[in-house]
Amino acid sequence: MTGVLHAGAVEQVRRLVTEVPGPRSRELAARRAATVSAGVGTTLPVFVERAGGGVVVDVDGNSLIDLGSGIAVVSVGNAAPRVVEAVQQQVAAFTHTCFMVTPYEGYVAVCEALAELTPGTHAKKSALFNSGSEAVENAVKIARHATGRQAVVVFDHAYHGRTNLTMALTAKSMPYKHRFGPFAGEVYRVPMSYPFRDGLSGAEAAARALTQVEVQVGAGNTAAVLVEPVQGEGGFVVPAPGFLRALADWCAAHGVVFIADEIQTGFCRTGDWFACDAEGVVPDLVTTAKGMAGGLPLAAVTGRAEIMDAVHPGGLGGTYGGNPVACAAAVGAIETMRAEDLSGAARRIEAVMLPRLQALAARYPQVGDVRGRGAMLALELVQPGGVEPDPVLAGAIARACHAQGVIVLTAGSYGNVLRFLPPLVIGEDLLTEALDVLDAAFATLLS
Structure with a gap:
């Protein structure tokens, strides 16, 4: 599975040139705070300059792997040629x-x-x-x-x-x-x-x-x-x-x-x-x-x-x-x-991601459940030995991924679910790299 990189599309790499968010994003966040209602939330306060395939590039030049797709919106990519x-x-x-x-x-x-x-x-x-x-x-x-x-x-x-x-x-x-x-x-x-x-x-x-x-x-x-x-x-x-x-x-x-x-x-x-x-x-x-x-x-x-x-x-x-x-x-x-057979692409994404998520569950008792279908997958995080939700851990892992240039989202009635919604045109190399970052976040926080 490879991402479709069209002429003029952004380079399909993860690249961090500043901390996340960087100085330009922080400047824009200050402008936002002055004029945008505080009732409008933000998951990751980086301001986007361009995006495509499986990456989002911010105004500081950081290229982030996108496992959110604007909440399952840009399945065909952010600027699909058609x-x-x-x-x-x-x-x-x-x-x-x-x-x-x-x-x-x-x-x-x-x-x-x-x-x-x-x-x-x-x-x-x-x-x-x-x-x-x-x-x-x-x-x-x-x-x-x-x-x-x-x-x-x-x-x-x-x-x-x-x-x-x-x-x-x-x-x-x-x-x-x-x-x-x-x-x-x-x-x-x-x-x-x-x-x-x-x-x-x-x-x-x-x-x-x-x-x-x-x-x-x-x-x-x-x-x-x-x-x-x-x-x-x-x-x-x-x-x-x-x-x-x-x-x-x-x-x-x-x-x-x-x-x-x-x-x-x-x-x-x-x-x-x-x-x-x-x-x-x-x-x-x-x-x-x-x-x-x-x-x-x-x-x-x-x-x-x-x-x-x-x-x-x-x-x-x-x-x-x-x-x-x-x-x-x-x-x-x-x-x-x-x-581009994006239904098939979703199944191929599942084939790459699901074994890695299941391996996390095998290593960490904090992963209570691995579930989903296609390119709509999730980990439910709990206190070890039961089903008590652990939203604090979910938030910490999401933030650790964000800091390393991978966009992940949380969800769930209890706020304890990490959810993954990559664009269906993402390349397998980016998926693998994003999962490596996720693995490292678990290891850092739970070792």
């Missing part, structure tokens, strides 16, 4: 008309691609939006309208966004919900399949969750069950096999809309086009964003045509939803995924 060319052509033609006023072909082309690529062979339609939160919120609107019901079932450890409704759908309080209420009603939370912590089979975990729905909500009152096929911010929790299938079957039996939030898992990230594909689960509605458009803001709800058409004309939309430049980027990104 994306750049499509965007340049579209910007030169027009940047906006509003699809609800005067439509354009790019929006239709994206919806055609979504109909082809998302799970299932049934007739599908889509509506385009700007962000994952908007997509989830509109999926709930569509499900409620189509069923005439109001209740929405979500899961422990879920993350679905930062708008008022999606904060209600999200499980974790700090930082997402703390002091932002009151939240939208008719949202009901049930236990997620979390094999490391519950030890249940998929069927057992589903029975536990669905019994709670039937007792506390009622199937006849439930508009939708909303689930991430692999949880993202919740800590890359992979449900036990059969859990998703049982949820989908229950929804079909009771006229409930089954919504798969594939915003972080979609578009080749897990080694399939969508994470639901691994078990052959076909959702009624799928929400997408992040990796779809190569870094430009675009999101979608895609689903069964009869459900999507249930909403009255004018009930869905937004001024910028399906912006023509973002649609052009999505067409270029999807072409890249196809041409």
Whole structure:
């Protein structure tokens, strides 16, 4: 596996020429502090000058290995040639008309691609939006309208966004919900399949969750069950096999809309086009964003045509939803995924990374669980001998990696998960070097 280094792309090396962050980044951080809300957080305060392939270059000239992809967004790279060319052509033609006023072909082309690529062979339609939160919120609107019901079932450890409704759908309080209420009603939370912590089979975990729905909500009152096929911010929790299938079957039996939030898992990230594909689960509605458009803001709800058409004309939309430049980027990104077999690339990334992560678990009892799929992998860190979360260690290892020029992210309801989301075009040499840095961080902190 080698990264695709296109003409004009940044050199694919890790290089530290200053401390991280360097002096120029610190100057910009001071300007940021004076004018940007403190409520906007930063994982690593280096200011980016250029990026591509598997590296990010900061304003001090440091070249960092990227294991975050802007939170699973730049799967095709930060400046993929097909994306750049499509965007340049579209910007030169027009940047906006509003699809609800005067439509354009790019929006239709994206919806055609979504109909082809998302799970299932049934007739599908889509509506385009700007962000994952908007997509989830509109999926709930569509499900409620189509069923005439109001209740929405979500899961422990879920993350679905930062708008008022999606904060209600999200499980974790700090930082997402703390002091932002009151939240939208008719949202009901049930236990997620979390094999490391519950030890249940998929069927057992589903029975536990669905019994709670039937007792506390009622199937006849439930508009939708909303689930991430692999949880993202919740800590890359992979449900036990059969859990998703049982949820989908229950929804079909009771006229409930089954919504798969594939915003972080979609578009080749897990080694399939969508994470639901691994078990052959076909959702009624799928929400997408992040990796779809190569870094430009675009999101979608895609689903069964009869459900999507249930909403009255004018009930869905937004001024910028399906912006023509973002649609052009999505067409270029999807072409890249196809041409470069990025689903296969994700599987090859897993083949490189997973054995190294498992070796860490074998050496250090602080690694309680290694999990994930494709290029969406994680370590859950705990106190040795149990499952007590260790967020302090997770933060320390992340900072040690940052100081050595490797971007890693943390996650999890307890803040104790190291998550890895490399661009799907990263080279194996960079992956290996990043894992060496991770190994050294563990050795330094735990020796």
